[in-house]
Amino acid sequence: MTSTPDAARFAHITSWVFDLDNTLYPHHTNLFSQIDVRMTAYVSELLKLPRDEARKLQKELYLEHGTTLAGLMARYGINSDDFLQRVHDIDYSWLSPDPALGAAIKALPGRKFILTNGSRTHAERTARQLGIFEQFDDIFDIVAAGLTPKPARETYDKFLALHEVAGPNAAMFEDLARNLIAPKALGMTTVLVVPRNFEPTFSEIWERDAAQEDEVDYVTDDLTAFLRTIVPE
Template identity: 75%
Template sequence: MTQTAEPHHFAHVTDWVFDLDNTLYPHATNLFSQIDVKMTAYVSELLRLPREEARAVQKQLYKEYGTTLAGLMARHNIDPDDFLSKVHDIDYTWLSPDPALGEAITALPGRKFIFTNGDRTHAERAAGRLGILDHFDDIFDIVAAGLTPKPAPETYDRFIALHHIAGPTAVMFEDLARNLIVPKSLGMRTVLVVPRNFEPTFSEIWESDPAYDDAVDFVTDDLAGFLRTIAPPRLSR
């Protein structure tokens, strides 16, 4: 794992790919906790389980299938549209506009994409609240992925084919190291976005990825600062 990022490490990059949740906005906002609660409630109602049992089922589905949605579809044939609309019915005012991040993204040369296991509406609302939505060329969501979530290789294949992306000229930013395994194998630069000062979050225990460290080239707890650091000198003035 490279310790210090410098502009020359990214001088070849023409396509910048960003996960959404806990990547484009920081863990500290805890926005995803709202979605997490909604997913537990959905499982509880669907399976008629007490909340704690439903949460255990939800996390098992997540670990086994990559997302709770994929697990519920596989085991219970649920309507994905119904699930996505219900779990993303959250309060986006938890997010604050981030002009510094917007400026840093704008300064990057080439195309920029959001690649998320959530749906487009959620991505648009979150990025819109951050004030960065207009800086992206497209959003590749779980629907575009055929409802197959990262880290499935076929999902990356769909994304790459749709946007004609060459791995060696791309970089991917993620908060989960396991979602960087395929990008790394395709020749992409990989950046893991972690909580500020590595502070614990509600999800760290069950989302810890120590086995996938080899998939990570760089680590940052300040995305905007990282992007400013690696921007070409002529664009960082």
């Protein structure tokens, strides 16, 4: 399912902002599943919990604080650098290069950014594996956000201020509707990227949002095709 964009509604966009995981690569690749497993293992080792208890706590922290990292820092004062390094030590070969996506992003007029709750290293490795790294002007990661994750409004404010981006002249692409609430309030054009044909993936129901129609301008299950509609190659 793809809502066809009106190219005229994107003519004023000069800053293109993309989430990373499950946005710049398809949900069905399941790359994030590796990170998810490593986060559970981290919680299990930290608190000496069986895996099932650790996973339950991990999801509780995620729902309560926005990310597992934020929850672990708030409750247990963990070292963020150690956590980020360990959970992102994954196999990126699961991703296939996507030259079509790279060309579609390159064709967009203006600056392009990655805005992620993950680390810069993870974003760089992911983008390089996809073959799209060179198309981005910068990466704004969880460290640049002061370890405050999306959907916090202050994270977007920091990003906009750092790169001198005007909300009404920007578009935000995300796979979680709740992460589009602040961008929409800031005047950004918002695009929700959903799984192809909405097929079940490793992502579990706790990750999915209830309808946030007021925050979403467009919905697509094919990012490349959506971008090509905006700016034909």
